[in-house]
Amino acid sequence: MSEAREIQAPRGRLGVLMPGMGAVATTFIAGVELIKKGLAEPIGSLTQLGTIRLGKRTEDRVPKIKDFVPLGTLEDLVFGGWDAFPDDAYEAATVAGVLEKEHLGAVRDDLKTIEPFPAVFDPRYVAKLEATHVKDFSSLREAAELVREDIRSFKVRHGLDRAVMVSCASTESYLQPQEAHFSIEKFEEALDASDAAISPAMVYAYAAIMEDVPYANGAPSLAVDIPALTRLADERGVPVAGKDFKTGQTWMKTIVAPGLKARMLGLKGWYSTNILGNRDGEVLDDPESLKSKELSKLSVLDYILQPELYPELYGEVSHLVKINYYPPRGDAKEGWDNIDIFGWLGYPMQVKINFLARDSILAAPIVLDLALFIDLAHRASMSGIQEWLSFYFKSPMVLPELYPEHDLFIQLMKLKNTLRAIKGEDLITHLGLDYYE
Numbered sequence: 001m002s003e004a005r006e007i008q009a010p011r012g013r014l015g016v017l018m019p020g021m022g023a024v025a026t027t028f029i030a031g032v033e034l035i036k037k038g039l040a041e042p043i044g045s046l047t048q049l050g051t052i053r054l055g056k057r058t059e060d061r062v063p064k065i066k067d068f069v070p071l072g073t074l075e076d077l078v079f080g081g082w083d084a085f086p087d088d089a090y091e092a093a094t095v096a097g098v099l100e101k102e103h104l105g106a107v108r109d110d111l112k113t114i115e116p117f118p119a120v121f122d123p124r125y126v127a128k129l130e131a132t133h134v135k136d137f138s139s140l141r142e143a144a145e146l147v148r149e150d151i152r153s154f155k156v157r158h159g160l161d162r163a164v165m166v167s168c169a170s171t172e173s174y175l176q177p178q179e180a181h182f183s184i185e186k187f188e189e190a191l192d193a194s195d196a197a198i199s200p201a202m203v204y205a206y207a208a209i210m211e212d213v214p215y216a217n218g219a220p221s222l223a224v225d226i227p228a229l230t231r232l233a234d235e236r237g238v239p240v241a242g243k244d245f246k247t248g249q250t251w252m253k254t255i256v257a258p259g260l261k262a263r264m265l266g267l268k269g270w271y272s273t274n275i276l277g278n279r280d281g282e283v284l285d286d287p288e289s290l291k292s293k294e295l296s297k298l299s300v301l302d303y304i305l306q307p308e309l310y311p312e313l314y315g316e317v318s319h320l321v322k323i324n325y326y327p328p329r330g331d332a333k334e335g336w337d338n339i340d341i342f343g344w345l346g347y348p349m350q351v352k353i354n355f356l357a358r359d360s361i362l363a364a365p366i367v368l369d370l371a372l373f374i375d376l377a378h379r380a381s382m383s384g385i386q387e388w389l390s391f392y393f394k395s396p397m398v399l400p401e402l403y404p405e406h407d408l409f410i411q412l413m414k415l416k417n418t419l420r421a422i423k424g425e426d427l428i429t430h431l432g433l434d435y436y437e
């Protein structure tokens, strides 16, 4: 048994600050309010519904995760954030069109009180939006200071000791890591110089870390996943995680691909295409934002299948991912996967997946879990990259010398073993030979 970490109790309320208060953020907030009123169940949330086995299978110790580790409760959460449009959370949820009138009506008063701070916005990074609610600043350093002030004033207004930031902002243009990202000194010089290498997503992440606010990135934009900011987070004792919520097609991919590999079945090609019509889809209609998303979606197969170890099975895989903006669908996205596999003696077979999903319905419980888990990490004095939260991301952050784990079941085991470890419980290896001795 490992030694339990000291974990501060979750006293008082927890601020959940979201850059980007669009479909995902408002579906999350409305959902929490509905659940608090007893009008819905927290379906899809591991922190609320998940259990964790402790000790041996004969011990019958299977508490709920939320009863095992000291998490904030839904009643503790206070919501806020930033957006490039001034709509309050009710209006934004209405525009997003994810939830039905009946659901929104029941939490209208709660949502009406949540108004975003003006955004740190740069049209070079999100070309498709005509932003109307933006901060005035003379340098990116000043922009970061303004976000820091917003965090402080939010905490004072709501009497909070703790807050976390979960970015739900639009996908920014693809950005190559460059000199300004490699050290804290260079990053801060670039802030002073308003260097174009610093994106709004990075400004929010920097402000969060400087304010001792744990940060998770739900968008595929390059943000905290640069050496300057991971080092800053580590030095300042702030947990960070990212990036890009793993919700639909990629989530499915990280379930099916490990299954093919487990059976040593070969793969010739995987063609994935999507139609979606929400604002996220509209932003992704710009080729530079699309590139950030497509790269994030493409990375998973190589890491799971390890073609360098299995050249005869995975040496020549054609992997294509397409995302098409198709307004009639709104948030009800549809994904198709055609998977060309081969088996014994090389005989070909095909798997087809047609996923009629709802983007924000899949993402909302992930925002909740990330907010509660990253706050737990902070209270358990865990800092820097939180690899155990890989479960939630398409492009999980890891140290530069490590490769990311994409297999959903390895990620889940990593997450639960981390919870066992911080509580001083035995890790579960699934060995089980001792039962038969």
Ligand SMILES: NC(=O)c1ccc[n+]([C@@H]2O[C@H](COP(=O)([O-])OP(=O)(O)OC[C@H]3O[C@@H](n4cnc5c(N)ncnc54)[C@H](O)[C@@H]3O)[C@@H](O)[C@H]2O)c1
Binding pocket: 019, 020, 021, 022, 023, 024, 025, 082, 083, 084, 085, 096, 119, 120, 121, 122, 126, 129, 167, 168, 169, 170, 171, 172, 200, 201, 218, 219, 220, 244, 245, 246, 247, 248, 278, 279, 280, 283, 358, 359, 360, 362, 363
């Ligand atoms: N829904 C999913 O299943 C899912 C999965 C993975 C990742 N994501 C990512 O989550 C993010 C949010 O998705 P969504 O469907 O809610 O999109 P959305 O367009 O409904 O919401 C994004 C919001 O961000 C705001 N915004 C843009 N730039 C901003 C800035 N600089 N500062 C503050 N606000 C800004 C926009 O005005 C908008 O309201 C996107 O990046 C998306 O790619 C979503």
